[in-house]
Amino acid sequence: MRDPYQVLGVAKTASEAEIKKAFRKLAKASHPDSNQDDPKAQERFAEINAAYEIVGDKEKRGKFDRGEIDAEGKPRFQGGFEDFQGFSSRGPRPGPGAQSFRWTSQGGAGQGAGDDDILSEILSGFSNRAGFGARRGGPRPQAPRTAGEDVQATVAVTLEQLMLGEKVQVELPTGRTLEVSIPAGTRSGKQIRLRGQGWASPDGGPTGDAMVTVEFVPHPLFKVEGDNLRIELPVSLDEAVLGAKVRVPTLGGPVTMTVPAGSNGGRLMRLKGKGLPTALGGHGDLLVALKLMLPDEIDPDFEALMRRWREAGHASVRGPEYGA
Incomplete structure (x- = not known):
């Protein structure tokens, strides 16, 4: 595979955020679902993902930069058996009196006393770097696959x-x-x-x-209160005093509601089942707050009635807690 930095189009000094941004941009543009007419889209997409698997992972990126793994994430040997006398096929043969090594059928080695620890350390080093198991021919552990990002x-x-x-x-x-x-x-x-x-x-x-x-999306009429909806319903003075049947908008269409005679502004009426659908299969309620509205122009007879009402000295609607 090509150099993962070149695949993603970023410099080796790029930050994690820059690498992630480049990956997302390329993955979006090269996704097979968006390039169904391009037979090479799947190949490009796979290459981009593989490159991000290397440089998008802090630990793997460090290993790649240090030359410990290649562009496919496979370990690179940093030396061979040639580094150890008695193992190299090209190095000097052990002389007389030197301890010799022989491989056993179990994948270990037979050798003179005192060399077990050295050989174990050597094999352990290769096991750590190259992924070999402790036993020759044993099953290689499978690394867990990486889940895609949410x-x-x-x-x-x-x-x-x-x-x-x-x-x-x-x-x-x-x-x-x-x-x-x-x-x-x-x-x-x-x-x-x-x-x-x-x-x-x-x-x-x-x-x-x-x-x-x-x-x-904010609604011009309704406010959400949990499963319930709330609406302010304007009512005229005569509707509040005498009572009336009025039309009330709901999300399912307008319905008729009775305003009781003598209703005050702010009175809260409840329409059952006219709220939002719930997880249990039912609906919340619609809370209707009456809003008393006076006409834009006051009729002279109505104004005269209000003056007589005031002069009659009716009790205040505000109690002593309001400073009345």
């Missing part, structure tokens, strides 16, 4: 979409656009995990996930 995304959802159970489009940093169903009971700020929709693994491991944060 990605973060945000999706704006209207209250109407949530009420109707409509799917919403989510744009992911990988370049994919998905249609996602928002589960009942989801509230603003909650995250939804989309399995396998993150970055691909650099070495064939599991693909990362997409973590999608739901954000509610």
